[in-house]
Amino acid sequence: AQKITQTQPGMFVQEKEAVTLDCTYDTSDQSYGLFWYKQPSSGEMIFLIYQGSYDEQNATEGRYSLNFQKARKSANLVISASQLGDSAMYFCAMRSYTGTASKLTFGTGTRLQVTL
Amino acid sequence: DAGVIQSPRHEVTEMGQEVTLRCKPISGHNSLFWYRQTMMRGLELLIYFNNNVPIDDSGMPEDRFSAKMPNASFSTLKIQPSEPRDSAVYFCATAQGSHTGELFFGEGSRLTVL
Numbered sequence: 001a002q003k004i005t006q007t008q009p010g011m012f013v014q015e016k017e018a019v020t021l022d023c024t025y026d027t028s029d030q031s032y033g034l035f036w037y038k039q040p041s042s043g044e045m046i047f048l049i050y051q052g053s054y055d056e057q058n059a060t061e062g063r064y065s066l067n068f069q070k071a072r073k074s075a076n077l078v079i080s081a082s083q084l085g086d087s088a089m090y091f092c093a094m095r096s097y098t099g100t101a102s103k104l105t106f107g108t109g110t111r112l113q114v115t116l
Numbered sequence: 117d118a119g120v121i122q123s124p125r126h127e128v129t130e131m132g133q134e135v136t137l138r139c140k141p142i143s144g145h146n147s148l149f150w151y152r153q154t155m156m157r158g159l160e161l162l163i164y165f166n167n168n169v170p171i172d173d174s175g176m177p178e179d180r181f182s183a184k185m186p187n188a189s190f191s192t193l194k195i196q197p198s199e200p201r202d203s204a205v206y207f208c209a210t211a212q213g214s215h216t217g218e219l220f221f222g223e224g225s226r227l228t229v230l
Binding site for chain 1: 220
């Protein structure tokens with residue numbers, strides 16, 4: 001069974017600062033993908049970044065980067081130069097690549113508030 | 117390109133009524149997922165389909181919930197009879213592959229059962 005743990009229910013960061021949102025996962029599968037989604041107050045789910053379990057380099061997408069530590073089973077999201085528009089819920093998720101098909105399992109989320 | 121399209125966006129109904137939520141996936145996507153989001157339970161996977169076939173429905177709460185995918189371009193989630201505890205946002209999401217890639221989410225259907 002897959003499990004995603006996000007231990008920070010809420011985080012504050014000042015505008016223009018960097019922030020790290022924590023995510024740890026548990027799986028017995030060897031091949032899997034890790035994802036981060038953003039959910040602003042308007043409610044839509046926005047895909048941010050993806051990391052494959054066999055990718056040797058950490059994924060980056062603009063101001064987002066994923067700090068992937070496979071041995072520790074962690075996949076933390078780093079947002080650089082925070083902006084007010086980054087205030088939202090952030091969900092870490094995992095999808096295993098074994099079996100006939102695979103589902104996306106989500107963590108409980110971290111609410112990020114960017115302040116002036 | 118059109119994204120995942122869900123309808124209705126909002127539904128208010130009375131306890132005991134039947135509710136049908138609809139989803140049109142992105143063309144070419146062969147995996148479809150129904151999630152439910154509540155404050156108490158977060159994002160829960162209810163059921164997912166691959167090539168129109170249900171793969172895992174273990175998240176469906178009880179027999180009052182049913183989901184179908186009669187073809188590659190349409191899926192429904194039905195609740196009959198509805199109860200107040202079913203009030204939630206229901207998301208449909210699709211993915212291009214059965215294993216790989218991110219899920220693309222619809223805007224969600226907000227259900228309120230009085």
